[in-house]
Amino acid sequence: MEGDGGGTLTEDRTLESPNEAALLVLMEKTGYSMVQENGQRKFGGPPPGWEGPPPPRGCEVFVGKIPRDMYEDELVPVFERAGRIYEFRLMMEFSGENRGYAFVMYTTREAAQKAIHLLDNHEIRPGKFIGVCVSLDNCRLFIGSIPKDRRKEDIMEEMTKVTDGVVDVIVYPSATDKSKNRGFAFVEYESHKAAAMARRKLIPGTFQLWGHTIQVDWAEPEKDVDEETMLRVRVLYVRNLMITTTEDTLRQEFSRFKPGAVERVKKLTDYAFVHYHCRDDAVTALRLMNGALIDGAIIEVTLAKPVRCVYPFFAGASLFPVSLLALKPGQLSSAVTLLEYYCCKNSWAxxxxxxxxxxxxxxxxxxxxxxxxxxxxxxxxxxxxxxVLEDAKELAAQNALWSLGCNSPGSLSPPPPLSSGTGLLSYGCTRAFPYPPYPLSPSLHNTPQRLCIPPNQNTAFF
Known part of the structure; x- marks a missing residue:
């Protein structure tokens, strides 16, 4: 079906829509084309007169809670308030109704951020509120159950043989033996489509690498933070550290170029956060320290991302009870919660x-x-x-996780009982440490959940 004003509506099947006339008016007014295929209707992509590649990552937003009988003729004018639209993709049912959500790609990141600011929780119709948040095409797969003696080059070679579009493989060395990997890797593909095709090929569970049945799933996408926020960050995220590397060592190494520049250091297992008094010093340290050698390990340094991904809660939304085991470990950012997850998974107290x-x-x-x-x-x-109380609890949970070998998803075996009275703290994956040289006193006044010192303390544990 063609309009007189230059816009074109093409189909891969018969389209019976009650608003065809309104869609034609929209195309005549804007000059955008429209095509329906594979369960979605694309408006634009590219827009008239567009030259060059598509907009970069971060220019697309996801729109949810769209009324099923609302279409582009009503939606596009609303989203044009934020900026020029590159492409509007409305997900469609076979019946001709929409599926309640869409993707809007703008020509700039600024327009996408403005759309989130203006239209998230916007009342699109009386009593009907839409949700708008950033949309990121995931191009990365998680590959688990990889033999720990395989190097990045080995994994890259095998994944390139069996899937198309591989551009990189990310492997993290073991915290205790840098010559081995952690049993998993991330494979980056050239596009979301290439990653989806690879996942479809590998996910049945029958595919093997080096005689091992591998696990395949989407990697948790990295959360984008707006540039204005990142320009204020003065904290560095440091990973691939040795377990034995201390906070004092990190403070010394990261302030070597300017003594006193480091405000504080927070180290947890094999990663740390280094806080600077001044952002300029953080940027200088990033340039100097990324790839540096500390205690025999080549470290990776990036600017820490300061925000978490949050979504609006809409009035009247359905809520359902959920078990801790229904979550993925990647959804648990706290070591305290992750330790509870593994205890629950193994039917431990x-x-x-x-x-x-x-x-x-x-x-x-x-x-x-x-x-x-x-x-x-x-x-x-x-x-x-x-x-700080919360820091002490988080550190204790981190230590317990590493002692139990629970630093990554997988089945666990109960550890052997810990012998008492040795004067040493046993670590399942590192070395033994002496107790502090000063006496410890029980604290009886701080008693949050499962935080207590009962009068009849079991001497097998204390």
Missing amino acids: FPEYYLHSTPGHDGKLLLIFKVVISTTRSCFMPDKLCT
Whole structure:
């Protein structure tokens, strides 16, 4: 069906839509073409007079909660308020109704951000509110159950043989043995379509690499942060550290170019966050330290992303109870919650946190948690103390996870019972640390959930 004004509507099947006349008017007015194929209707892509490649990543938004009887003639004028539209894709049912969501690609990132600001939770019709958030094409797959002795080059070679469009493989070395990988890798493809085709080929579970049945799933997409926010970041994210590398070592190495530049360092297992007083110093350190060698490990340094991905909650939305086991480990950002997840997964009792304190040399009250899992009669305590309660609990959970070998998804075996009375803290994946040289006192006043010191403490655990 063609309009007199230059817009063209083509179809891969008969389209019976009650608003065909309105769509023709829209195309005549804008000069955009429209085509329906594969369950979606594309308006534009590219727009009239567009030259060059499509807009870059970050220019597209996702629109949800669209009334099923609303179409481009009503939607496009609303979204044009934010900026010039490159392409509007409305998902369609065979019946001719829309499927309740769409993707709008703008010609600039600024327009996409403006659309989120203006139209998220916008009342599109009386009592009908749409949701608008950033949309990112995922081009990365997670590949699990890879032999730990395989190098990046080996994985790249095999994945290139069996899938098309591979552009990179990301492998993280083991925290305890840098010559081995962690049993998983991320494979980056040239496009979302190439990644989807590879996933379709590999996901049945019958595909093997080096005699191992691999696990394949979409990788959690990296969250984009707007440029204005990133220009204010003065914190560095450092990974691929040795377990034995200390915060003092990191402070020394990251302030070597300018003594006193580092505000504080927070290290957890094999990664850390280095906070600077000044952003310029953080940028200088990023340039100098990325790829540096610390304690025998080549580290990776990036600017830390300061925001979390949040979505609007719409009035009247249906809520359903969900089990912790229904979540993916990637949805759990806290070590405390991740430890509960693994305990639940293995039918163990939930961890109990026993708080102790000691006065520091400068008079500050220092805190440390002992983590007890009664099912396995195991207890764990880190070798560091904290001044902030939440930091101490998170550190204790991190230490317990590493001691149990739970740093990545996979089945677990209960660890052997921990012997008591040795004066040492046993670490399942590192070395033994002596208790601090000063006495620890139980703290009886801070008692959040599963945080207690019962009067009849079991001497097998303490």
